[in-house]
Amino acid sequence: MKVDNPNILLIDSYDSFTLNLAALCRKSIPGCRIYIIKNDEYTFEELKPYIDYFAAIVVGPGPGSPATDKDIGIVKHLWTMQPTKVIPIFGVCLGLQSLGIAFKAKLKRLPTVKHGLVSMIRHKGQDIFEGASMVKGVRYHSLCIEPTQESEVEELAWADDDDNGPVLMACKHNTRPFWAVQYHPESVLTNNAGAQVVQNFWRLARCWSATNNRKPLPGDAKLQNFGHRWPLAPRVRIQPKILLPKRQVKTVSIYAPHLSTITISELLGVHNDEEPFVALDSAASPGRFSIIAALLPSSPRITFSVGSNVVMVRQGPTVKEEELGSHDIWSWLANFMLVQQAEGGNPAVPFWGGLIGYLTYELGVDSLQVPVNRDPGTKPLRHPDVNLIFVERSVVLDSCAGVVYVQSLLEDDEMWLSDTVRKLQQANTSTSTSAISEIRRSVATLPEKDGYIARIRHAKECLYSGDSYEICLTAPTYISTHSLASGSGSSSSWERYKILRKLNPAPHSAYLRLHPSTLISSSPERFLSFTRGPDTICQLRPIKGTVKKAAGITRAVAEQVLGSDKEVAENLMIVDLIRHDLHSVIGDSVQVKQFCSVEEYETLWQLVSVIEGKGSSRTENPLLGWDVLSRSLPPGGPTLACAPTVF
Numbered sequence: 001m002k003v004d005n006p007n008i009l010l011i012d013s014y015d016s017f018t019l020n021l022a023a024l025c026r027k028s029i030p031g032c033r034i035y036i037i038k039n040d041e042y043t044f045e046e047l048k049p050y051i052d053y054f055a056a057i058v059v060g061p062g063p064g065s066p067a068t069d070k071d072i073g074i075v076k077h078l079w080t081m082q083p084t085k086v087i088p089i090f091g092v093c094l095g096l097q098s099l100g101i102a103f104k105a106k107l108k109r110l111p112t113v114k115h116g117l118v119s120m121i122r123h124k125g126q127d128i129f130e131g132a133s134m135v136k137g138v139r140y141h142s143l144c145i146e147p148t149q150e151s152e153v154e155e156l157a158w159a160d161d162d163d164n165g166p167v168l169m170a171c172k173h174n175t176r177p178f179w180a181v182q183y184h185p186e187s188v189l190t191n192n193a194g195a196q197v198v199q200n201f202w203r204l205a206r207c208w209s210a211t212n213n214r215k216p217l218p219g220d221a222k223l224q225n226f227g228h229r230w231p232l233a234p235r236v237r238i239q240p241k242i243l244l245p246k247r248q249v250k251t252v253s254i255y256a257p258h259l260s261t262i263t264i265s266e267l268l269g270v271h272n273d274e275e276p277f278v279a280l281d282s283a284a285s286p287g288r289f290s291i292i293a294a295l296l297p298s299s300p301r302i303t304f305s306v307g308s309n310v311v312m313v314r315q316g317p318t319v320k321e322e323e324l325g326s327h328d329i330w331s332w333l334a335n336f337m338l339v340q341q342a343e344g345g346n347p348a349v350p351f352w353g354g355l356i357g358y359l360t361y362e363l364g365v366d367s368l369q370v371p372v373n374r375d376p377g378t379k380p381l382r383h384p385d386v387n388l389i390f391v392e393r394s395v396v397l398d399s400c401a402g403v404v405y406v407q408s409l410l411e412d413d414e415m416w417l418s419d420t421v422r423k424l425q426q427a428n429t430s431t432s433t434s435a436i437s438e439i440r441r442s443v444a445t446l447p448e449k450d451g452y453i454a455r456i457r458h459a460k461e462c463l464y465s466g467d468s469y470e471i472c473l474t475a476p477t478y479i480s481t482h483s484l485a486s487g488s489g490s491s492s493s494w495e496r497y498k499i500l501r502k503l504n505p506a507p508h509s510a511y512l513r514l515h516p517s518t519l520i521s522s523s524p525e526r527f528l529s530f531t532r533g534p535d536t537i538c539q540l541r542p543i544k545g546t547v548k549k550a551a552g553i554t555r556a557v558a559e560q561v562l563g564s565d566k567e568v569a570e571n572l573m574i575v576d577l578i579r580h581d582l583h584s585v586i587g588d589s590v591q592v593k594q595f596c597s598v599e600e601y602e603t604l605w606q607l608v609s610v611i612e613g614k615g616s617s618r619t620e621n622p623l624l625g626w627d628v629l630s631r632s633l634p635p636g637g638p639t640l641a642c643a644p645t646v647f
Contacts, residue, residue, distance in 0.1 A: 013062025039073030287507025545607030
């Protein structure tokens with residue numbers, strides 16, 4: 001039976017890879033329309049009237065156990081529907097486990113968990129594996145099922161583990177149209193057989209429906225307010241307002257090969273510790289552009305704290321409080337920038353002006369509607385979760401070409417432009433007088449050992465029980481440092497930044513002084529970039545896996561170390577997570593351009609992957625960049641970058 005534009009229901013058990021599975025279904029089932037619901041979004045009685053409008057159901061993966069009601073939700077009821085209501089179902093991971101225990105298979109823990117690891121799948125070559133030859137499947141599981149003599153499921157595929165023995169990788173129900181796989185067909189490292197298995201499921205589902213005279217009802221009207229149609233609607237909303245004419249970027253460029261970020265920053269007033277200052281510093285290869293702001297007393301400062309409904313906007317002595325109302329902070333920021341659009345700058349320069357600052361991890365957690373735990377007995381929050389400043393004047397240094405761009409968004413600002421160019425030209429011909437303070441030993445207070453080890457044990461138990469595929473343990477480290485003094489009278493935070501820059505030059509360094517917070521950073525990782533267009537490209541470059549440069553550590557040695565199962569698995573988990581995040585905004589147009597390549601940095605060898613999504617032009621969706629940013633937080637890569645990882 002041919003079904004045009006079939007409706008497919010995808011049940012999400014709060015998994016990190018759900019939208020990768022949605023993309024695989026769209027690729028494998030021509031013309032299908034995907035509707036997604038959480039496994040507890042509807043009661044089963046509420047869901048039943050909608051089932052007749054779907055051609056098939058896909059039960060996605062998820063954390064937890066299929067034997068726990070809160071983990072599996074409505075899924076357990078799907079397997080036991082009345083014969084007249086049965087619908088073809090395809091399960092993945094948790095979906096397979098739920099199918100198994102519903103029909104008398106035993107649920108077991110694996111002796112050795114398998115997260116982010118690739119296995120060769122041995123199969124019968126029938127049913128969902130018809131026509132499939134070699135199957136390489138990525139596994140994310142610590143639980144498995146074992147059929148018994150009483151089970152009503154037939155085994156279809158297995159993985160032969162040295163440490164676990166044969167583990168069931170696929171099965172089907174003896175009489176009902178239920179098929180499932182334990183591995184993840186949607187993972188980037190599962191080979192093309194992932195799509196083939198879904199295609200075979202759809203072929204079998206159509207055959208079963210034709211034989212049993214099951215024809216889905218037309219559902220355009222009925223499903224209009226049901227679940228979430230994928231691709232998802234934008235999260236960031238536009239508030240209707242009159243758009244002002246775009247601001248005009250005025251640029252003067254000079255050739256100044258001897259200028260550095262340090263020299264330019266000190267020329268622009270970084271020594272004045274009472275005032276804000278921001279510099280994004282490409283201090284080493286492969287970095288290229290450094291951005292140094294020339295701030296004004298009137299430069300708008302934006303701060304916001306999770307749990308508040310008020311955004312603070314400061315311009316000099318004036319402080320304005322703006323209520324968010326029914327909007328969230330992302331919509332507020334997007335609308336703020338919507339009226340600040342600019343044109344006419346040099347297209348080769350990545351920054352013409354805009355917001356620079358930081359966003360906290362808690363802001364990303366809050367966007368997931370997860371409560372942010374903060375001790376109510378502590379002092380009022382000192383550091384805001386959003387701390388940004390709007391930059392209207394800037395100097396951008398192209399360290400590869402030796403060119404400096406002086407830019408302004410302000411009208412009638414030619415005098416500042418010419419004055420700044422003159423000072424930069426003089427500095428380019430002068431000998432730098434910037435000195436670095438003496439480096440003194442700091443004292444670090446590490447976490448309490450017994451408590452830290454106890455948390456590691458607890459993390460391992462969460463992995464063994466199926467509650468997570470990867471856990472990052474973080475704890476604050478308090479560092480006491482000696483005060484720094486310099487003859488120039490510069491601030492100690494700036495002096496510390498220069499020391500850090502000397503010890504560990506990195507392509508994505510930063511000095512952000514936005515009182516009450518000061519951040520100094522020396523990182524090889526730029527997690528997210530978003531191009532200006534017209535062909536908008538969103539790129540994420542997570543770094544997972546590090547080898548320190550030392551005598552005898554050649555590229556070949558680094559590639560051998562970073563090619564281990566552990567390093568590749570950790571990188572793979574983040575790549576699959578990022579693909580899911582991008583699919584939530586970009587839709588189908590997501591590709592892994594580079595997977596686990598070893599890249600050389602000043603002091604390190606790093607394992608880097610590159611994931612890209614191509615969005616609509618900014619004229620079609622001027623807020624797309626904000627939607628990408630909001631949905632990528634909290635970030636999988638940086639969240640795990642500097643902490644022990646267990647999987």
